[in-house]
Amino acid sequence: MGGPAAVTTSDSRGYADLVDRSKPWWKNARLVKLNLCILLLLITSTTNGYDGSMMNGLQSLPQWNAAFNYPSGGKLGLLSAIQNIGCLAAYPFSPYMSDGLGRRVAVIFGATIMCIATVIQTASHSVGMFIGARFLIGFGLTFAAAAAPVLVTEIAYPSHRAPATSLYNTLWFLGSIIAAWTTFGTFNVPTSWAWRIPSAIQALPSVIQVFLIWFIPESPRWLCSKGREEEALRILAYYHANGDRTDPLVEYEFEEIRAAIQFDKEIAANVGWSSLVKTPGNRRRLRIMIAIAFFSQWSGNNLIAYYMNKIFTAIGITDPNTQLLINGILNIYNFIIAIIAGLLCDKIGRRPLFIASTIGMFVFWVLQTACFAVYSETGNIAAAHTFIAMIFLFYAFFRSLTIFSQMMFIAFTPLIVSYTVEILPFALRAKGFTVFNFSLTLSLIFNQYINPIALNALGWKYYIVYVCWLAFEIGFIWCFLIETKNRTLEETAALFDGKDNADMLAQHAAVNTGVTISDQHSDREKAPSEDIIEEVKS
Structure with a gap:
């Protein structure tokens, strides 16, 4: 165990006096070109965001439920979790492709697999076919998602590196927004195309990358x-x-x-997997990476993200149109404030953002728990409406940064990828990022299976589990997170x-x-x- 995290000076000793500040970057044609290349890599995250929001929306579509015999319990958990199981299957291979053949090759390989998988998903006529397609989507996503943020970090202009990498996870919401409003728009389609159209659109980011990846420089x-x-x-x-x-x-x-x-x-010639635990410095990195991976999925966010319709039904909001509308609005809200947080991470610092985020999530999750309990015990409609408001305020802390009462409230969404990538040395960057993603996926699969079962069994009392866990997160972040701002x-x-x-x-x-x-x-x-x-x- 270690003491409190080191607080470092805020000045940039390395490149601050060497960066060209004579004109804005958007007036430099080559920096504009570089940032467009980075944008093409950032949309890798939209595929993942699209998937989670699409599955949330599909659960509110009668056409999808009828096509797959109204899945619930373990079957519903498998349909949600199978994409991440596909991710797990690819983790042993993805770092070797990224390190051996290059970051670009890994991105295009993953994007190609996802294009093929979405065709199969769209054409599905059985639960097995749908599950198999989602497994392949996860398998391909691992190769692209393991290489894309690393490549962004390694090609970005120095003063743009932290904001650019932070925006990677933020663009999860671009996919989430598209999926939420696509499922809302196809709700009234009377045929199976109500869910096939959202399934087909999931391939869009990967198709764009397959055609344009050749213009991106290698690391x-x-x-x-x-x-x-x-x-x-x-x-x-x-x-x-x-x-x-x-x-x-x-x-x-x-x-x-x-x-x-x-x-x-x-x-450090031996850069195999064992190198991650051989030195005190690498063990510190590993401890932080695994912790924030689990924190990013076990903070209550995925209870809302993947099973929002179940929660809404539990608090009396049963109309599918209303559920889909709230889902769409929430994703736009999250996207805007997450972008703000990602762009400001170098001004505020990583450690303050993480600490404020966990404290804010704890406060508003406690309030959500209280509202859920009041409605469950008394049927109070005002408590149900307040619960919805608490979801938005909770995500203001989890997803990004907003200003309230002259205080900065912030985010896991823009920082978990950028912080993980920047604390890893080059020789361990691909392998370490794979460990991070592996831990994140394990925590996500656990949530996707356990959440619907526990919510049905415990109701509002299940929220108390997350109250305790968020309290633990605050203590861990305070003690162990190291500031890396402007380095x-x-x-x-x-x-x-x-x-x-x-x-x-x-x-x-x-x-x-x-x-x-x-x-x-x-x-x-x-x-x-x-x-x-x-x-x-x-």
Whole structure:
């Protein structure tokens, strides 16, 4: 067990004085092009968001229920969970494709599988066929979702990295919104196309990626790891400095990447799965990753996300149109405030956002529990309506950031992916992110099976379980989460690995790379890695 998380200084020692601030990024054609490429990667998350919201909406469609013999209990749990079981099946393979063949190859492989799977899902004529298609969707999603956010982190302009990666999970809601309003719009279709149309639209993000992925640059870090340093330098220069290879920022980034990879090869040569638990720094990373993965699914959010119609029925809202309408409005609301949170994560910091988020979720979940209990025991309609309001306020904390009474209330949604990716060193990034996704999927599958059964058996009392769990989350986040605001990936790694590894990284930077910062920045005569050492010492 460790003490309270380290609180670090808020200034960016690495690249802050090297970033070009002479004009806004949208006036730089190559940064615009790079951010469009990043946007194409970000929509990977929309497929996952679409799936959860679609399954929620389908449960309110009489046509879907009739087609699959009104599933309930374990059968309904399997229909919801099977996509994530498919994800689990792919986890042993996805990091090897991402590390071995490249981030882009993994994305296109996953997108292709999802395109095929959605065709099968749309054409389903039996429960077995529908379940098999959803399994394949999850299998393909793992390859794309394991590589896309990593590639975003590794190609983004330094000052855009945290907001761009944070937006990855935020775009879950774009898919969720499309699914919610598609199922609302097809409600009055009298045939099976009421649910086949939403099933077919699920392929849209993957189809876009299959056709446009070829325009996205490969990760400079991955290229360097394969000895293709010239390509890596060309990509960094083209997108980050308008083609100028001597730009101080490009020199700094390239030096850090080479030094870190050289360090990984010579000092941490064994980068197998066991490396995740071999050193104190990696064990700290693993503890945090697994915790926030479970927190992201066990905070009560998936009780609402996957079984909203069951909860609405329990509080007296039984009209399918009303259920679908609330689902659609809630997803738009979540999307807007999650985007705001993702864009502000570098201004506020990760640790304050996580702490405020867990406290806010705890408060409003307690209020939800109270409203649910009052309605269940007395039938009070006002309590039911207040319960709906508490759902929106709960998601304001879980999903993102909003301003209320001059306080910042924030989010798990934009941060869980960006924080996980940035605390992992290059050699372990794909494997570590796979462990994170594996943990997240396990927690999600458990929820999808247990929630409908427990809700039927315990009613409002099941909410008390989440009240206790949220209290535990607050304590864990307060004690163990480390601030990583405004740091390069290599500087963040040093915060976990300590002075000794930072010393070795600095030595490799000086001996093996021979790259120096431009004379116009002579006030930064030390190698970037030496700044890391001073940061750790402080």
